[in-house]
Amino acid sequence: MYSRRAFVMSTALSLVAAGTAQAQDACAVFNPSRQKATTPQDALRLLREGNERFLSGKMVNCNLMQQVRATAQGQAPFAAIVGCIDSRVPPELVFDQRLGAIFTARVAGNFVNTDIIGSLEYSCKVVGAKAIVVLGHSDCGAIKSTIDQVKLGNITEMLSHIEPAVAATKFEGKRTSKDKKLVQAVADTNAQLAARMILARSPILKEMADKKEIVLAAAMHDIETGRVSFFT
Ligand SMILES: [Zn+2]
Numbered sequence: 001m002y003s004r005r006a007f008v009m010s011t012a013l014s015l016v017a018a019g020t021a022q023a024q025d026a027c028a029v030f031n032p033s034r035q036k037a038t039t040p041q042d043a044l045r046l047l048r049e050g051n052e053r054f055l056s057g058k059m060v061n062c063n064l065m066q067q068v069r070a071t072a073q074g075q076a077p078f079a080a081i082v083g084c085i086d087s088r089v090p091p092e093l094v095f096d097q098r099l100g101a102i103f104t105a106r107v108a109g110n111f112v113n114t115d116i117i118g119s120l121e122y123s124c125k126v127v128g129a130k131a132i133v134v135l136g137h138s139d140c141g142a143i144k145s146t147i148d149q150v151k152l153g154n155i156t157e158m159l160s161h162i163e164p165a166v167a168a169t170k171f172e173g174k175r176t177s178k179d180k181k182l183v184q185a186v187a188d189t190n191a192q193l194a195a196r197m198i199l200a201r202s203p204i205l206k207e208m209a210d211k212k213e214i215v216l217a218a219a220m221h222d223i224e225t226g227r228v229s230f231f232t
Pocket of ligand 1: 087108109110139142
């Protein structure tokens with residue numbers, strides 16, 4: 001009787017230990033050796049899995065101050081995200097990532113320019129990130145404003161970066177932001193154009209992609225569901 005109880009106890013304890021180990025694993029910060037062992041496809045998988053956790057409400061609960069201490073001497077993130085400033089699409093939350101895991105560059109309409117591409121070159125060539133994801137989203141205010149040709153202060157010039165996506169989107173009918181299908185079609189085009197532009201404008205990242213040292217992808221976040229879908 002005693003031994004059976006002891007067995008049950010030890011099984012329960014080892015389950016607790018396994019659970020703790022799992023949580024610690026999920027909260028282990030990326031360091032250079034972990035980053036090196038991550039392939040570009042692994043990096044995309046980690047982001048997909050993170051979004052699944054976000055969708056299911058089973059996000060990893062980490063001690064962030066412990067992560068502050070663990071990353072104090074350096075960072076080795078596995079991916080870089082180019083996203084919109086929209087308050088509903090913070091990459092760290094929708095991909096369920098914490099300190100030291102992903103670089104994020106955010107600008108209204110998730111377009112790329114020299115500054116953003118330079119930031120990506122730093123992320124991948126200098127620090128070793130394995131994947132770049134351009135993350136567009138549905139119902140994007142910057143996309144809608146570009147379709148409606150809004151003119152206002154510095155916004156005018158900012159939106160000029162999104163105009164090529166509007167022009168490249170085939171659409172029958174009146175071009176207005178009231179048309180949700182058009183807004184989504186332009187957002188889809190915009191994210192994919194940005195991903196292509198990164199390679200076209202960065203010989204450094206193009207070479208890394210050709211050598212399969214990094215992977216580049218575009219994705220779309222649906223603000224109504226929280227789901228991120230990758231373009232293939
Ligand atoms: Zn947006």
